[in-house]
Amino acid sequence: MKKITNGKIFALCLGDFARGLINGIITTYLLTFFIPTNSNTTLPQFFAKAALTMAIIRGIGTVIDAVTDPWVASLSDNSKAKSGRRISFMRWSAIPYGLFCLLIFFPPVSGSSIINAIWVGVMLALYYLFSTLYNIPYSALQAEVVAEPRKRVFLYSIVSLLYVVSSAMVFCTSMIKSLLMGNGVPEIWALRIPFIVFCVLGGISALIPSFVIKEKDYVEPKEYHQSIWGALKATVSYPNFAIITVGYLIMWIAFTFFNTAEVYYITNLLSLGDEWVTYVSVISIGVGIMTYPLVNILARKVGKKPLLLGACITYVLLYCAIFNYKLVIGAIGAKPFAILIGLVIAMPIAITNIIPASIFADLAQYDSIKTGQNRAGMFFAARNFANKMCQSIVVIACSLLLGMGADGTGAATSKGVRNTALVAMIFVAVSVIVYVFYNDKEISAAIKAHNEAQEKESKKA
Template identity: 45%
Template sequence: MSETTATPRAPEEAAAPPGAGPGTPTSVLINFCLADFARALLSGLITSYLMVVFIPQPTSSLPVLLPAAAVTFAVVRGVGSVIDAVVDPLIAYVSDRAGGASGRRIPFMRWAVVPWAVSTALLVLTPTGHASWVNTVWVSVFMLVNLVSSSVYLVPFYALQAELVTDTHRRVWFFTLNTLFYVVGSAVVFLSPIIKGALDGAGLSELDAWRATFALFSVIGFVFAAIPAFTVRERRWVRFEPAYVPLLSSFRATLRYPNFVVLLGAYLIMWVAFTLFNATLLYYVTMLIGAPESFATVVSGLAIVVGIASYWPINALARRFGKKPLMVGACLAYIVIYAAIFWYPVVLQVMGSTTFAVLIGLLIGFPISVTNILPAAAFADLTQYDTIKTGVNRAGMFFASRNFITSLGQSLVLFVTPALVALGSTTGQATVEGVRLTAGVAAVAIAVASVLYWRYDDRHVTATIDEYNASAQDRVDHSAA
């Protein structure tokens, strides 16, 4: 059998939805979700703590490692994200056309595991411990390796997520499971300041303590990324035919659905806000609220506990009311929280810093769970909807199109965020007004996202899929009879 020849379908499989797996067992899905734990570790380190290392707070003993730190860091991250955005559709195109013995998604994940994990650790292992253009080159190279290798792993991973589960209700449950692993991984990442503090107290310099923390989590991330890549048998659970649609035609076709464009716009703007918030959370806790650095872990822990407790209600409410009302409601909750951080001097007059920080953790847990679960499930719905309408499974291109647009948006944020955080500084360190401004920008972005989510027609998409699945099952039952 050639590399581009799909496994022939048995007669009883012919009526199944295009690209659908024959009821993937829960044990396989759980194993597959380990990749989301790895994603939380490897991506979370960079999102939440890389800027902390390269743009130190005024009270930190960290050296400034990059010349013109705020500008240099912004350019390195921003340009890297632009390149990453361009690479995503290429990876999706090749993945959609593949058809090897191990499947068309899993081989990419296998090749990407090592460079993704190793580059995460090497980002902070700069050659010198002071501001140097040698460090700039080092960070630029390994940022590019990290972004490209993470795309080679994640674009096929996202596509396979959509292909493993085809029932719309079970899909919400599956993305809840993915979110659980991602949230647990995020909880582990949020221990970084505590681990760094312990290493610092054990005699390491603050810079070496951060380096050791990055190395530790990179090793753990490697293990959890490798398990699904080398154990999930894609061809057993997913039936597919390679999609020989030209690259540009496939990309344009993906953007032809108004529902997809609306959802994509909302998702893009939402992640603009998330990128701002996640990159500056440690600054919010220490510089605005006035709590110790380790208290960021407490805030994150509370959010995680509330978020996990919200999983069952979210599944029940989504089944009853659909995804859209919950996504809009979550955005409104974000607006309140971000606005409170922006107006922190007023809020601190009403309550103490500890109470304020605790409330952030308690209130943000539910909307985080909603926006981690439901938009991802909605994108998977649209992927299956397109497969039903066209008969061609281009799941990779759907998720690459999403990543392409959102990466371009996040590139802009990555250019702007370091400059905002260090607004008014002449030393490259963060300032109170700059950190505060990021919360205001995030609140405005989420407000726009809520309007776009309201325009998403969730019921039409899910009704089409449910009707198709039901008719396919009827044909299978009739054939068996």
């Protein structure tokens, strides 16, 4: 089989550039579009009891994900398509993935209506479906085409870089909105216009890897016949995988709180303008990117597990500071606190964007070594389900917490926003405890021994 070049790795990673754009819109702006951050907004109220309605809608989406993730993984793992087990799914799902994300923000009725709630629920469900149809095979393909652990860390560094850059572009929506509104564009269209641009760009970026990468050049075809429940049971019953998945779910619940509630932290708790959301994002992303080489070095020197633990502990401290924001503002001021938030989360963002994906790829390869079967799709189905589950849990929790503190206008207040930081702090602290039980050394040693044995065999041949 061919070894993938760095140029092809970059093309492959464009799918994550698309993911950062499309998923970033949902993670960052779904709540603020339908639940205003303050009472001065001109955004219409699309349905009654917005916080509760959004919680119900996201809960339904979680149920859909619970079914589609293992289903798509099983279809992909068992596929016999000529273009490969993964590529065919990616080609047909890329455009609908971006389209249904965009349609969520175009409810048909201008005022409050149950029709709008149904529309958002259906569009969100279709977004979840096509997100799964694209990202499960895509994630499995990444793990399969790059088999060397060191190059895999490089792969996920590029993945993280493109994902972070595209996420930063989404965070610029607040600044774009201010500029457009300053030129007379209504607030609702000042949000929709960047959403349109990002979804179109995301759909195109998602298509590129499916045509540039020739799957069968890099992945040895293996016969695989296992039922969806048999594969799922075998996957989740593996102890190290169960530990990392539970820890990943809990960790990303906490981390997604920051993405979901960042606008509220900056504009509500710190009483700063929308442009400061962009400033904080630029600081965290810029500094985070500069730490990528350090993350790669530390992963080789000390292993992946200590880096994850350090990132989680840092988030505990950050959420503690946000929860006690009045004390911090009193000590250093609101603007320095915002800058400090951007600086503190920079390296944890780099770590949690690179290391977990690399660990899941290691686990998929380890399983293939031990069992002789390649069910990478099911491994990434479990990971993606955990990721989407945490997003749903966060949005539901944020909706309810913000609703508890909401004033008569439906806008969030500091009480509800502050509560999100407390809950996130508890979750990330629990993830530290879970990760302690993950056996990183066993996985790394097995993969190293396998790759060395393959190299010896290839030299003999």
